[in-house]
Amino acid sequence: MRGDFSRIRFNPAKNYTSVLEQQGRVALDADANEQRYIDAHLRKTEIVDVIGDYGAPKGDDGFAISIRDGRLLFSAGRYYVNGVLCEAMDDGDFDNQPFLIHASNTAQQLLEMLLQGQGNASLRVWLEVWERLVTAREDSCLLEPALGQAAETTARRQTVWRVVAEPGTVEFANSTCCSGMYRDLLEPPSPKMAAQTNPASDACGCDPVASSGYVGLENQLYRVEVHQGGGLSNATFKWSRENGSVVASVVSMQGADVRVDSLGPDSNLGFAPDQWVEIFDDSTLFGEQPNGAGMLYQVKSIESSTRTLTMFTTVLPVDTSKNARVRRWDQSGTSASSSGLPLGSGGWVALENGIEVSFQQGIYRTGDAWTIPARAATGAIEWPPCGSGGDLYQPAQRVRILRAPLACITADPVGVFTNGQGIPFAIADCRRLFPPLTDLDTANPALHVTGISWVNDSVMSLDELAGKGLVVNLDGAPTSPVSSAIFTVTMENVLDIDQKPQELTNIRQPFILDGAVTRSGTSLQWQISQDARMLSFLNSLLTGQARLRASARVRVRLYGNRIFAAAAGSTLYLDGGTFARTSVQADGTEHVDLQLPSGSHVAAADFESWFYLTPTLTLLSVTPNSFSYSLLVSPNNTVLAVQTTVNPGVPPQNISPLVELVLSVAAPAGGAEVVVSLAGNPEVASLAATSVVVPAGSTTAQVGIVVKRNPGATTLSFTVSAALRSAPNAPVSATFTITGMQPQIIIG
Template sequence: MHADVERFSFDQRKHFLRVIQQQGRVTLPADGNEQVAILLHHLQALAEDLIGPYGTPSPDGTAPGPAFKIDLPQAGEEDGVLRIGRGRYWVHGRACENDAENLLLTAQPDLPTTGAPNDGTYLAYLDVWERHISAAEDDTVREVALGGPDTCSRTRLVWQVRLTDSAPPGRQVDATDVAAHWSDWEAFLQPADRGLLAARANRGTGPLEPCVADPTAGYLGPENQLYRVQIHRGSDDIGDPTFTWSRDNGSVVHPLLRLAGTSAVLRDPPRDKRTALAVGSLVEVVDDHSTLLGRPGPLARVTDIDDEGEDYVVHLSTDAGIIEADRRPMLRRWDHPDVDGGGEVPQRADDDALRVATPNETGWLTLEDGIQIRFQSPSQSGVRYRTGDYWTFPARTATGDITWPQDTTGPADVPPHGIDHVYAPLAVVVITGGKATTVNDLRVGFSSVRVP
């Protein structure tokens, strides 16, 4: 998530039970965030242990209730393809709630541009993941009495009913086969090997300024930062995988009133120099559609800023098209410089992001101030980098180092810190003549725990 935080301290492997505030000590936002993460982990684990990987309450103790039942559309609604039943469906401890009666497949609130599929047999399944929501995405989380500044952000559980006619190797889109081998489908939808990353602070052999940083430091930056490395173009897209990076967790965003071509009109002028854009700044144009569909937004450099008129206009180097305000477009700032790269410096790709693959023998890439990262080679068999996957790590001036797991050889190669998706099968659907004709239910019901 792109929250403006100092670090993410929750680590499931430590099995912490709670956070205890001590008298006379400084309390950090990370402490409160970790307490919530601990509690959420235990609640989701408990729900999954009781319910299983997926299920919905059963009114009679046998058959599932109406929640997320996939059904044929009513007369006159055939363009909606399918109906989704109202109610709550649990997926790996997460409560997916559909508040709409007879929601059409093409009208899902969190899955834009869903069109009618071609004729064939499809698996309808739930794709569930957590989305970060700040005042840039939803202005109602802002306390207007403060006169503009935002406070805490939120996360939202996104559920999407998707259709696929592709199957894992050795499997087929058949109700019996899907139910019997769902673990194969989960591994197919979210591969276990989404690429690995190692990170370190390494001063190298560059010039040293002792008045700026400790001579023994690896990290030479003047401020504490939370670095974020994020996959921009995934392995399944056209072209080689690419990435972007930020020293502020990608949290610096500027909501737009409108976007037309290379002109972006900011909703609010920047509040301070730290978050203000400047000529040469790198931004990604994102909106609800690109975020919910897991697609990268176009990257552009700021070529000019016009702040003398009624509107605060940022001019971009790339034509980003037209995005209406109801899609909540915004500019997200990234921090890699405008250089072609080479050697240990990441190489610029054709999408203006940076290439994951590196020609140097060690594989280490230098971002800035001694910060180095190393990706698992995208050419290795089975490695599939995915757009939006990310890693974060704090860099601290007090230690001249970063916080990163270590193994016997040095910095450990770790999988992405997010975004993690969980899945559940709902039905096998047959589309004929552009209309759904057959639905085989795959949902599971469970009996509620009741006290006699």
């Protein structure tokens, strides 16, 4: 804070809670200001303890990001950032903010860049916050006309906030974008500086020796401030004996001449030739990089009658409509330049009146500052600051630029924003909201779902549903009556509109499946009716769905305010609310899983889940590729070929004997295993395998018949049987014959 202060004294480690005046004592600005620092520290600490580092009150939450007509908008309301209240009185536009001047890109340009990223980029939106000192030069309303226009009184501390946006790298263009933005909020360590006065010398000789200690005649608050950031070797600084508080407003400028509104009340608090001044306007303070430094110029001469400062060099123009100002700095000598003073590579750098400073290695930012109270009565400077631990090197008093993630925007060509307006962007809200204290309740005791017998958002066949039913496990034993009215199962079927199996329809028709609901300890079970006609009807219905390449969606719902358990004079209801998560199935596809146990910290909430139902998987047929095989053998009785007669009167044709297995519907994920066997003379023929897997999505599979030897001039009968391993009691069989031949006898 570059105000006209005697000192800035506040140390949170001392745990002071108030400043108390005593009668007949001198009132100092430092004491009153310390009370303000104490109040701010207590207030911010309490807010962070209650809300956290970031948060907005529900109902009055501000800075919700939206996009409309190529504009990036934010809503009115409040948001807290590290204990600092940011309040937008009205809805705002990214391109029209008083504290964001000359941004590199407009909102439309940023959004166009995002679209050009083709899904491999993101746009991160932040709320940027800091505090600044405001005097009558920034706000003329602080002047009291009764005291005269030149009379300043108090200053103000103001919260500055603005919405900023920047392109994100590829890793942020996903669901972790918001959490990645929070991980970015690391504050680099502040660099350190030491101060001292000239030590006393014990050298003998005739040469004059500088006095030790502070030799100034005035009480001063020296300010040492980094002008150009960087490392120890290339950063620069400037300094002021008045804490940088000597400022005038720029009225006009031309060439090297700068006309100001005031030359100061006296020579100590005014301007003089050969002094260095910094010229800047609000675009320097509120540019894309906040709190930037202006340009330094050396004053050549002063024309008092016109209040004109003439510089040695031409002055680059500033915008007088944007509160242009001139600030005096007090560095001098040959080392002073328009870039400031070098840091000195770790050695001691003399300021004036016996004061020296030294900088440590580190990364310095523009605006990093240290204040050094110097007192004529003691001939000393107060360094290290009282209560600082006694370390000679002290960290900079850095203006903290706080940042809070607001939103992460990604390209989404089919996205539709919540306002119903189709836009090619998806907006993830990164804000954190909190309810009023009066809306907070302790977690209500309740029943919770701890497990289910099916996999959410997965596939189940009708025979599996009929065989096992649906089981829901709870963390307590329910005592309420149960029925299909409170444990409902609804099947949503795809409508076959145009009888075109290759085309899906987006219309589903729901109907409710009643089942028998029973309690068993901490479990609830729903069992579908075993009526053969009803199961056959459902199976035919599901088979029709399969022809449409679709599955019926089955929704399961347990009513939280109808399922309860009586416990010790109170009633516990079902808190069945769940949250989703992504899970990967065995075939690598993603599906929506549920986080269990359930619980949304309310007295009662419904439990909801869904899965997809397919027809009963059955083995329709087992068919050999011929029902009558004949063998062709060599004179030494070796089987040369297996033949079959396709049409009467047509010579037999060679064939590779095999059996084809046909399922009622396509095999599910993972395939369907069929167990096969062959009854007959095993020395003549066998099967190539005892089981075969029908691939997922297919309805057929084959298994070869291996003919081992010629049975002679006779016909043998064989029966092949097959059954699904999941349904071994429903085998399907087929019979075929093999006719051998008498080998020719060769007489040599």
